[in-house]
Amino acid sequence: VSPADPIRRVEVRTVRLPLAHPVRTAAHLGTHLDHVLVRLTTAAGLTGLGHVFAFGARQAGALAALAADLGERVVAGLDPADPASIWTRIRDDLLFLGRRGAALMAASAVDTAVWDLHGKLEGRPLWAILGDGRDRFPCYASDRLWLGTEAGELEEEARALVDEGYRAIKLRVGSADLDRDERRLAAVREAAPGAEVMVDANHGWTVEQALEAAERFAPYDVHWFEEPVDPDDYAGTAAVARASRIPIAGGESWYSREENDRALALDAVSILMPDLARIGGVSPWRDAVATASERRVLVSPHLFPEVQLHLLGGVAAPGPLEYVPWNAGLFAEPPEPAGGVLTASDRPGLGLEFHPAVFPA
Numbered sequence: 001v002s003p004a005d006p007i008r009r010v011e012v013r014t015v016r017l018p019l020a021h022p023v024r025t026a027a028h029l030g031t032h033l034d035h036v037l038v039r040l041t042t043a044a045g046l047t048g049l050g051h052v053f054a055f056g057a058r059q060a061g062a063l064a065a066l067a068a069d070l071g072e073r074v075v076a077g078l079d080p081a082d083p084a085s086i087w088t089r090i091r092d093d094l095l096f097l098g099r100r101g102a103a104l105m106a107a108s109a110v111d112t113a114v115w116d117l118h119g120k121l122e123g124r125p126l127w128a129i130l131g132d133g134r135d136r137f138p139c140y141a142s143d144r145l146w147l148g149t150e151a152g153e154l155e156e157e158a159r160a161l162v163d164e165g166y167r168a169i170k171l172r173v174g175s176a177d178l179d180r181d182e183r184r185l186a187a188v189r190e191a192a193p194g195a196e197v198m199v200d201a202n203h204g205w206t207v208e209q210a211l212e213a214a215e216r217f218a219p220y221d222v223h224w225f226e227e228p229v230d231p232d233d234y235a236g237t238a239a240v241a242r243a244s245r246i247p248i249a250g251g252e253s254w255y256s257r258e259e260n261d262r263a264l265a266l267d268a269v270s271i272l273m274p275d276l277a278r279i280g281g282v283s284p285w286r287d288a289v290a291t292a293s294e295r296r297v298l299v300s301p302h303l304f305p306e307v308q309l310h311l312l313g314g315v316a317a318p319g320p321l322e323y324v325p326w327n328a329g330l331f332a333e334p335p336e337p338a339g340g341v342l343t344a345s346d347r348p349g350l351g352l353e354f355h356p357a358v359f360p361a
Ligand SMILES: [Mg+2]
Pocket: 200, 202, 226, 227, 252
């Protein structure tokens, strides 16, 4: 049976946008993001969009080339009424380059665009198709309190975030000097006494350092301790989790259900944080959180709030969304948090359109 409305056109663009607050973690440093935008158009003229980002134009160029190749060679001509069969073709094709890393990130932008088209064909928002009907979730502030910021300025930032309505805020830690991070945490805790405060070490520490940090941070009522050590060190993460009085979070650096399940089997994390891009898009995301859902482990998506907002209603124990405004400049009407809550639109699919300044129609 030939598709009623096959995918005909594949467009990929890269765009560099400045960050309102430069990123600095134990693993990242950047004043700009290089975004890769994918737009698929069907024979009847429906459009679906997806996006990923990189730190640097050359990485973005590589992702864009991979996405254009997948789109034109594998996905063009297929039927967006059936995203699962399109994903099967993408997944089969990925084996050559590998089902991890850049190839999977590029696939995520294509798969997300296919799902956006699917929602538009159905005339329903993705949250209504993929979740339990919830269209709004709490989010936490993740765009300030970076690793380069010292006590003093941190207190101002924490108070500003609470004034914006956030009830949960995340501090980057992972400094070589643990005394410094303890002072920074104490400052944030004091400036935002009513807020949930999370810390994220961005895998900057050894197991020994992370164990000491968990001990020293415990008195500050920390809501979770994220990526204490190298995420490939599952046993080390589990060792920190066993000793820590603060719940351990992680998952943004795991690329599959198998990797997530390996961590869950070791009780290495009590909050799982799938990243839309690194997990490969909407299709594999749903599979990747299945074990967490069975075990009622909290799922708190990493970045991509405007897309993962649509997926979170499909898990048994939704945690908060991570809000950063990094992608907001890409869209004409992006969802924006109000009172620490992010609400999806009622428009079909993702309910997003690229801003004409970054991707002309
Ligand atoms: Mg993180």
